[in-house]
Amino acid sequence: MSWHKIIECVPNFSEGRDLEKIDRIVAPFRGKAGVKLLDYSNDEDHNRLVVTVVGEPEALRDAVLEAIGVAVQLIDLNHHKGQHPRMGAVDVVPFIPIKNTTMEEAIALSKEVAAQVAELYQLPAFLYEKSATAPHRENLAAVRKGEFEGMAVKMQAPEWQPDFGVAAPHPTAGVVAIGARMPLVAYNINLSTQNLEIATQIAKNIRHVNGGFRYVKAMGVELTDRHITQVSINMTDYTRTALYRVFELVRIEARRYGVTIVGSEIIGLVPMEALIDTASYYLGLENFSMQQVLETRIME
Template identity: 65%
Template sequence: MSDIRKIVECVVNYSEGRDMDKIEKIVDPYRKAENVKLLNYEADKDYNRVVVTIMGEPEAVKNSVVESVGVATELIDMTKHEGQHSRMGATDVVPFIPIKNMSMAEAVELAKETAKAINEAHNIPVFLYEKAASTPARENLAKVRKGQFEGMAEKLQDPQWHPDFGKNEIHPTAGVTAVGARMPLVAYNIDLDTQNVEIANKIARAIRHSGGGFRYIKAGGVEIKERGITQVTMNITDYTKTSVYRVFETVKMEAKRYGVNVLGSEVVGLVPMEALIDSAAYYLGLYGFSMDKVIETSLME
C-alpha cells in the first residue's frame, strides 16, 4: 500500500545565533513532537540567527512550530538584539514548503492556520507572505521586513501595513513574525576576501532581480568581522531557473572588477539534491547527466 500521508517542510528562522542554551530550548519542541522530524539547525553568530529545518505531517508541524515560537518569545528580547541579518521578530520567518502528497494551496492554508495560532497563543502580530500573501505588496519578504524591528511599530500604524493577524502593535520584545508558503529555495552565501562591505553590496545589487540581475535572486552584502571578510548573501528562489553555478560564476566575474577574490561559498540549511547535481554537471563537463544517474535517487523510488 502506498504512503498517502501529507508531508510538509518548514524552515523557521529565529533571531538568536549566539546563546546555544537558548537555541537548544527553542529547538527542543521539535525533538519531542510526534510525526515531526528535526532535520537540521544551523546557528550563525555574525547574523545572530538560527535556521531550523523540520519536516512532518502538517498538523504536527503546525503545533510544534507554535510551541517553539512560544519558547523563542520567552527567551529572545529584540530590544537587545544585534546582528548582520535583517530581522523584525524573535521568530522572524516561518515558511512552509509542500513536499509530498500536498499542494501549494494546502501549504497556503496551513500557513494561515499557523499564523492565526501564533497570534492567538503569543499575541504576536503576523504577516502572510510569498504564496500565502494577502496582497501582492506582501509577497516579497524584503518589503514586509523593511524597517526591521526598530521601525516596525511605526510601520504597523500605516493602514497598508496592518498585520494579517493581530493588532497593529508589535509585541514589545518579540516583534513581528512573517508566515508564508513557498517552493524550495537555496539559501546561499559567497565569501569575498575583502572587509569592504560596499563591494559586497555592489555585487549583490548587480546579481539580484531588483537591481537588474537574475530573476530569482534576492541578495545583499554583509560584513563578517570575526573572519575579516564580507559575504554576498542570497536566496535563490527558483534554482531550476537560476542555477547555483551560474550565480557563483557571475559573482566571481563581478568581484574581479574590484580586485577581489571569491574564497568559497556555503549553503545554509538543507538544499535540494538537484541544485547541486546541476552544478556538478557544469563543473565536470558531464554530457547528458541527470538525476536518474544518481544512486540515491534510484533508492528513493
C-alpha cells in the same frame, strides 16, 4: 522510512545567548514522529537563533506552533538587543516545499500557522514572500521595517494591518512574519583577481535588480586572505535559474577582464536536485528523471 510529503521550515527566534532558553525553544523539534531537526545555530552578536527542521506537513506544523508558543513565553523583546534587525520573539517563519509538495501547499501551511499563532498566543502575524496578501508585503525587510519598537505606530496604518490578530504588537513578543518560499542556495564563485571592482561588476551583470537572472541576488566580496575576490550569490529559485547557468555566465563575464574562475562553493545546505541538474547539463543526459536517483526512491 517514508514520509510522502516533506516541507522544510527555518524559523528565526530572537534569542542567541541564553542556552537554556534555546534548548527549550528547540525541544519541540526533537524526538517527534514526522519531524526531523536538521540544524540549529545561535549567534550571540545577532542575539538570534536559526533552526532548520523538516517534516511531514501536519507534524511540522504542530512542532512549529509548539516552539513558537515556547518562544512567546520566554522572550521579551523589550529587553532584547542584538545586531540583527528583529520585530518579534519569533521573527520570521518560512515554509519551503521540498518533496511531493507544491508551493501552494507550503502557502496554505503558512497561513494555517499564522492564523493559529494569532489565536493561541495573541501574536499578530504578517504573511510574506509567496504567502503575502499584497505586493508591498512580500519583502521581509519591508514588513520588518521599524522593528519591534516601531511596530505599534506602523500597525496603525491601513496598509500595515496584520493578516491575523489585532493591529497592535504583542506586548513582549511583538509580531511575526510567516510565509512560503523556495529553498535558498548560497553559492559563491571565486575569481582569479584581487580587483573588487571586477567581482562587483560581474555581480551586477548577473543579478536580477540590474538586468540579470530573475532568481539571482549577488554582490562582489574580497577574500583578502586568499588575495582573490568572489561573486557572492543567493540563488532564490534554483529550479528556474540553474546553478550551472550562473556559473557559465560568470565565466563568460570574467573573460572580458582576462579573469578566470578558480572555484566555487556552496554555503550550508543544498537540495540534491540543484546539483543533479548541474551534472545532467554537463553530461548532456538524455531522458533523465529524478526517479532514477536511488535516494529519491528510498525517500518515497
